[in-house]
Amino acid sequence: MKIQGKMFIWLSVFVLAMAIVYGVWSKEPVGTTALFLAFGLCIMIGYYLAFTAKRVDAMAQDDKEADVADEAGEVGFFAPHSWQPLSLALSGALAFAAIAIGWWLLYFSAPFILVGIFGWVFEFYRGENQNQ
Known part of the structure; x- marks a missing residue:
């Protein structure tokens, strides 16, 4: 879960940079506002995931030596055939x-x-x- 938090925080940095560049070049308020709101959403999600990762146990995706099968488990029950x-x-x-x-x-x-x-x-x- 730590990697998702870091990814969203880096994504928020990228979206902030693009919002500034877009706002300076286009001088268009609606798109600039939308990009700044996207930055806010990315930073909120990244902070939440990074904060939550401190309180939960390390998962297989946090281990660089882990295999794909380490996190495998039951996915759930799905109807075999339903109209x-x-x-x-x-x-x-x-x-x-x-x-x-x-x-x-x-x-x-x-x-x-x-x-x-x-x-x-x-x-x-x-x-x-x-x-x-």
Whole structure:
């Protein structure tokens, strides 16, 4: 975690330099402000990561002699095959199309969104994926 803090702090130094150069050359306030805000975000994240790294144990990425497999572990559980995200994405796209086409389309897409959400949430409580 120490390396991420250092990377963000160095990134903030680079963004600050680019903000100054951009502000002097372009004299454009919006882009200059955005770059200074990006500098602020980078320094906040870098400080947080550097501060947190002092309180946690050293990880494998902090050891220069570590192998890739040293930090390996269980990633998590993922559904093997699920159609619910696809149905939810299609019904969500239909709902967002209601903004461009007409709000009446939202009445048709809302039930499909609810079916997609309930199907995804309760996917492992019914059917072949039901936990015994």
